[in-house]
Amino acid sequence: MDLSSLIPHFCLGCGRPIKKGFLCSNCWQRLSFYDNHQGKCLYCQKPSVDNLTHHFCHAKLALEGGLVLYNYDPVVGRIIRYLKYNLLEKGEKIFRYLIELWWQNNSSPLIKYWQENDFCLQPVPLSSSRRLWRGFNQAEVLAQLLAQKLKLPLVNYFQRTKTTLPRLRLSLSERKKAVQNSYQATRPSLEGKNLLLIDDVLTTGSTFRELAKVAKRRKASQVWYLALSSKPRRRG
Numbered sequence: 379m380d381l382s383s384l385i386p387h388f389c390l391g392c393g394r395p396i397k398k399g400f401l402c403s404n405c406w407q408r409l410s411f412y413d414n415h416q417g418k419c420l421y422c423q424k425p426s427v428d429n430l431t432h433h434f435c436h437a438k439l440a441l442e443g444g445l446v447l448y449n450y451d452p453v454v455g456r457i458i459r460y461l462k463y464n465l466l467e468k469g470e471k472i473f474r475y476l477i478e479l480w481w482q483n484n485s486s487p488l489i490k491y492w493q494e495n496d497f498c499l500q501p502v503p504l505s506s507s508r509r510l511w512r513g514f515n516q517a518e519v520l521a522q523l524l525a526q527k528l529k530l531p532l533v534n535y536f537q538r539t540k541t542t543l544p545r546l547r548l549s550l551s552e553r554k555k556a557v558q559n560s561y562q563a564t565r566p567s568l569e570g571k572n573l574l575l576i577d578d579v580l581t582t583g584s585t586f587r588e589l590a591k592v593a594k595r596r597k598a599s600q601v602w603y604l605a606l607s608s609k610p611r612r613r614g
């Protein structure tokens with residue numbers, strides 16, 4: 379007997395019962411792609427096409443720029459929160475679906491650039507205690523799927539040294555403080571490496587900025603990021 383037929387299915391976006399899948403048709407329609415042309419620089423938070431770091435913001439240990447797939451709207455937010463605290467198997471399926479859906483409807487010159495320049499995909503690490511408690515790191519799951527899609531290798535050059543409170547509950551300045559010095563490189567040199575950092579939610583970008591600093595101190599060449607979702611830049 380297939381026990382899964384006994385489990386009631388519900389939409390991860392709104393909680394309404396559905397026959398199969400993860401989201402009701404209403405919630406699928408509400409998913410929206412992030413407009414990378416209306417992106418932002420992660421150092422001044424001001425407009426920047428393709429989220430490139432402005433020349434005048436580009437310090438020696440800075441990120442080059444990045445790509446975001448979806449707007450962090452209520453539907454995506456609920457999917458990500460659900461995946462953080464639930465089953466890996468379901469998480470993999472829905473991440474794969476979100477990646478395919480984006481690829482069918484979007485493109486970016488950055489993807490070809492990363493492929494031609496031998497980038498390695500680096501998930502944002504979780505502290506080992508939190509990884510143990512949760513059983514998996516959702517950034518790692520995402521990075522694995524993206525590595526397959528981009529045909530680029532997955533690496534693990536960093537570890538988290540401090541356990542901090544969940545980032546979404548902290549204020550901007552608390553978040554900044556929490557992230558400083560909380561990552562370490564696991565190898566003495568990253569000379570010549572091109573890294574693509576992967577995470578599920580981009581908020582202030584402090585995690586990406588900190589990892590870029592750690593990587594470039596070990597002589598990494600370029601550090602870019604790819605996030606599944608981010609809040610769109612406020613206009614005006």
Ligand SMILES: [Zn+2]
Nearest residue numbers: 389392402405
């Ligand atoms: Zn729904």
Ligand SMILES: [Zn+2]
Nearest residue numbers: 419422432435
């Ligand atoms: Zn800037």
